[in-house]
Amino acid sequence: MHQQKVLIVDDQVLNHAFIASEIEDFCTPISADSGAKALKLASRLKPDLILMDINMPGLDGFEVCQQLKSNPQTEDIPVIFLSGMTDIASEKTGLELGALDYIRRPFNPEILKARIWNQLQLQRKRRTLEKMSNRDSLTNIANRRYFDQSLGHEWERMRELKHPLGLLMIDIDAFKPFNDEYGHVTGDKALKRVAQCLNQSLKRSGDLVARYGGEEFACILPHTDKDSARLIGNQLCAAVLDLMIPHGASTVSAYVTISIGSASVYPGETGSIKRLIALADQRLYTAKNTGRNRVVHE
């Protein structure tokens, strides 16, 4: 099975089979015989490309394209129309709706194949760049940019669900003395190990840990009330201590430790993302001033 998926949307089963047989040696074709099924499959499977007929019973290809482009989860999936409607007005409508290309039927199978191949190569590069732009290059966990984006997204999601959103602000203790004692190369290695440890300690798929800046990390915990956030914070403190990274210049412990400020709110009309960050930040400050290697919470 190939990694890249192409969703073929057409009410004519014979068309599916023909296109699938042309492209299956370099991608995995998936079939949808209606616009409604296409919308469901697109948001569930996130295909790399959608090849779509226009004339279909129920939702037509134009309507499906419009819905795909207005949903943040599917707006970036490239769409190519494959249609027997050869008039300029239809082609213009398709392109104006955000389709990447419009191929008229009858098409030459070799040309269709070449176009799909080219689009999949571009999509592969696009996805690699997207991944790189969201990662911190030293620690290989999410970066600040991705954190800001995710926090905004989770704030909205939890507001709609009326669920609590937890946030941990995390800072490595006495890291300046660590660098002074062992040098920056060892400092970088310790940062990487702590980052990986935090990342691996989070068990739920919706949780996210990011490098917030320097030796500071931040952890987004959807569906998490203040007690659960504190509990997760304590687990993270214990996990980092368990790494047993020697720290001869620390006044807190013989090993590298972290301090955490924990907060959880129900996103609503009052309150804001800024306020949530400020709360967790203030508590991190308190954790630093009351001994370090601890979680301070409400």
Ligand SMILES: Nc1nc2c(ncn2[C@@H]2O[C@H](COP(=O)(O)OP(=O)(O)OP(=O)(O)O)[C@@H](O)[C@H]2O)c(=O)[nH]1
């Ligand atoms: N090796 C390395 N050090 C970094 C990196 N980013 C930030 N730092 C260092 O982290 C240290 C942070 O020092 P401070 O903000 O004074 O805090 P601290 O010494 O950890 O003290 P507390 O936070 O109060 O426990 C600075 O010396 C930075 O140079 C990095 O990418 N690599």
